[in-house]
Amino acid sequence: MARKATADDVARAAGVSASTVDRVLNNRGGVSEIKERQVFAAARRLKLDRALDPRDARTLRVAAFLQPPANPFHAALTTAVQAANRGPDPFNIQTRIFHVEPSRPQQTAQRVQAAGAQHDAVIICVAHDDALARALEVVTDMGKPVITLATDIRCRGAIYVGPDNLRSGRLAGELMGRFLGAQGGEIILIAGLLSMIGQQERRDGFQAVLGERFPQCRVAEVFESHEDSARAGDLVYRALRRNPLIRGIYNESAGAGAVADALQRLGHQGKVTFITHELTRKRRQLLQAGAIDAIIDQNPSAEIDTAIRAIAAFYRRTAADTGSTVTPVNVFLRENC
Known part of the structure; x- marks a missing residue:
């Protein structure tokens, strides 16, 4: 009878330490995306009993920068994020909201850079500012996705999600x-x-x-x-x-x-x-x-859903072709509201 593969076997096959395998398989975090993939690929090859689908391996943490809910659109975005966090979570993604003042772009840039280092992705819906764009580019240079939501920001590597x-x-x-x-x-x-x-x-x-x-x-x-x-x-x-x-x-x-x-x-x-x-x-x-x-x-709930799917696609937790990130708009008059 063939011997069952162990975590040590996976570590040798993946070229990583046993502690790294333990952190990946037990969802402890603190492991790079590349090493995570190496561990799961080795675990699948060796048919390790504990091998999980890599889509479920680690909770992706997303930082969402929105205006305070006094703005009705941003209140709707906040509600949509909260609903996504509570609802079905096929991609194992959780989003934390950071409320920022639109009149303080320098402060927002500092908060983005700090949060970007601690999160796996950034969603942001604020006006363009050069300092903010540079802070977001620091995040994209880390190999993490930046989603500019509803309004674009001139930032290298950002993914726009929202209406035309x-x-x-x-x-x-x-x-x-x-x-x-x-x-x-x-x-x-x-x-x-x-x-x-x-x-x-x-x-x-x-x-x-x-x-x-x-x-x-x-x-x-x-x-x-x-x-x-x-x-x-x-x-x-x-x-x-x-x-x-x-x-x-x-x-x-x-x-x-x-x-x-x-x-x-x-x-x-x-x-x-x-x-x-x-x-x-x-x-x-x-x-x-x-x-x-x-x-x-412009349906903020659909925008948040599209943003989360774009992040999932970036981390290969869904099909590569997720369709357009441009979301539709609807016109409402008195008779169809």
Whole structure:
């Protein structure tokens, strides 16, 4: 009867120490991905009884950098991460959330570099910053995946997961042009952060469609709310007070409730077309009440799921071809919300 293989046999076949085999097979961590693969390959060749599927070998720890949940979209991302951590875990991946302030990119860069050394992957949804991009490149240089979520960052080696923001902006422009009709009119555009690449792309797409097909519609002013809801509402209120020709508002980010409130206080609800993004519970109510005309939603739960699958694919815990990491968007009006 043939002798059964032992952990010592695996260690010799893999060219590693017995303690390394012990750490891998007992999921103790602290072993490089390359050595893990060597151990599992040797264990499979030797038909070791304790050999596990390498997909289940070690919990991959992911650091997710999101804005505080005061921002409705980031609150939805936070909820999606928490649900993924609690739900079925076919890839053995757990994600820890780090809330960062969008106005402090240097601090974010420092936190990313520190967390990147201690985690297996990084998911991040913040505006581009050169120092932050360099910190993320340190992570990619370690051989770890960096997922830029919903808005891109100019970082070597990063994987973008999220909607085609240029197309989303074009969709908003098409809706605005059709809502305003042949009469057209002036439009105000509110960005959360002008430096956020995803929002830049939305603005480019929005204005491109107006120029191509709706020349009667014109963007009169572009504002920056700094992701502050109250500021977004105040900007709209003052703009409408000084310019009676405004017939459309395109809000790219936070502040839909405050904008709707400004329209109501001025008696402009129903007279000014209001288009925004992200179908949160509060925005659904505003849409149903007619305070918002259209919402373009990018489904944060699908984005988190796609990001996790991209990380799993990077570590070969799923099929190599996982499909596109560009996620779809949906348009919601009062009748389908």
